[in-house]
Amino acid sequence: MGFIGSNFIRYLLSSQGGAEVVNLDNLSYGSNLNNLKDFVGDGRYTFVEGSIADFALVSKLVGDADVVVNFAAETHVDRSIVDPTPFLQANTFGAFNLLEACRKHRVRLLHVSTDEVYGDIVAGSFTEKDRLNPSNPYSATKAAADLLVVAYHRTYGVDALVTRCTNNFGPYQFPEKLLPKVIIRARLGLKAPVYGSGKNIRDWIYVQDHCEALWTVLQKGRAGEVYNISAGNEYDNLTLVKKVLELMGKDESFIEFVEDRPGHDLRYSLDSTKIRSELGWRPKFNFDEALKFTVEWYLKNEWWWKPLVSEELLHPTPWKLDRTIRVKR
Numbered sequence: 001m002g003f004i005g006s007n008f009i010r011y012l013l014s015s016q017g018g019a020e021v022v023n024l025d026n027l028s029y030g031s032n033l034n035n036l037k038d039f040v041g042d043g044r045y046t047f048v049e050g051s052i053a054d055f056a057l058v059s060k061l062v063g064d065a066d067v068v069v070n071f072a073a074e075t076h077v078d079r080s081i082v083d084p085t086p087f088l089q090a091n092t093f094g095a096f097n098l099l100e101a102c103r104k105h106r107v108r109l110l111h112v113s114t115d116e117v118y119g120d121i122v123a124g125s126f127t128e129k130d131r132l133n134p135s136n137p138y139s140a141t142k143a144a145a146d147l148l149v150v151a152y153h154r155t156y157g158v159d160a161l162v163t164r165c166t167n168n169f170g171p172y173q174f175p176e177k178l179l180p181k182v183i184i185r186a187r188l189g190l191k192a193p194v195y196g197s198g199k200n201i202r203d204w205i206y207v208q209d210h211c212e213a214l215w216t217v218l219q220k221g222r223a224g225e226v227y228n229i230s231a232g233n234e235y236d237n238l239t240l241v242k243k244v245l246e247l248m249g250k251d252e253s254f255i256e257f258v259e260d261r262p263g264h265d266l267r268y269s270l271d272s273t274k275i276r277s278e279l280g281w282r283p284k285f286n287f288d289e290a291l292k293f294t295v296e297w298y299l300k301n302e303w304w305w306k307p308l309v310s311e312e313l314l315h316p317t318p319w320k321l322d323r324t325i326r327v328k329r
Contacts, residue, residue, distance in 0.1 A: 022064070067110065115165065161226070164229065167202040194255055195259075200237050220279045
């Protein structure tokens with residue numbers, strides 16, 4: 001019921017006619033039942049509320065599956081800095097449960113990871129052979145899961161793969177993320193907060209392109225392999241925010257520079273030659289057109305995001321040292 005997972009389910013049910021999907025989600029803060037409400041009652045789609053931390057439930061569901069795709073993750077870096085515990089439980093232990101279930105039932109697992117496991121890079125792009133160097137609790141827990149997946153294939157012969165993708169954007173993205181946050185705040189007449197100088201660079205991919213890449217890996221990927229997914233749309237945060245505001249008819253007075261978060265990676269960049277040359281995947285969507293569509297989607301679908309507008313989104317908390325150690329147990 002999160003951003004990329006719900007878009008993938010939409011992709012499957014819209015483009016792969018024979019697909020049947022069982023969607024397991026624990027309905028935490030990043031989940032939204034409205035993401036897939038138009039598939040309620042569709043005989044090809046079943047929703048199960050539960051956690052990948054529940055091994056008995058996971059094993060039961062995996063036993064009836066042909067493949068498992070793991071989108072389940074705590075993904076918000078800011079939250080991981082404040083309290084890493086849920087990230088370890090969901091991202092690492094949850095992946096372990098899925099691997100154990102897939103080992104038991106001999107089912108293929110596609111583990112959806114992130115470019116953040118490599119850390120940042122000043123020049124060039126990371127390949128799948130580069131070492132992992134995570135910078136924050138979120139990326140560290142994802143890196144741990146990646147290593148478990150590769151190890152389970154080598155040790156137990158589990159049919160498992162890893163994909164690592166760059167920053168996604170598109171409809172149904174949780175409002176705490178950069179693009180929806182900027183769009184929603186500007187819509188409400190509020191300034192767009194930009195960390196530090198805004199020079200942190202990310203490579204952006206439209207979520208539909210990511211979904212098609214995942215389907216390609218499921219169909220053609222080799223067990224035990226890692227595949228980077230990227231579209232080559234590198235922008236620093238400030239440039240991206242300016243693009244969004246321009247599409248909304250807002251000027252740069254809507255930009256507000258705020259204190260940078262701890263350990264903020266400068267630049268992410270992935271080399272996706274492997275998936276392109278070996279599996280034949282290519283991104284299809286033009287960045288500017290997809291960005292325009294995304295902005296228009298949020299402006300036309302206030303019914304979707306208005307219930308998600310939180311106090312933190314309206315009044316972000318400045319980064320302070322005591323914030324980073326206020327961990328709930």
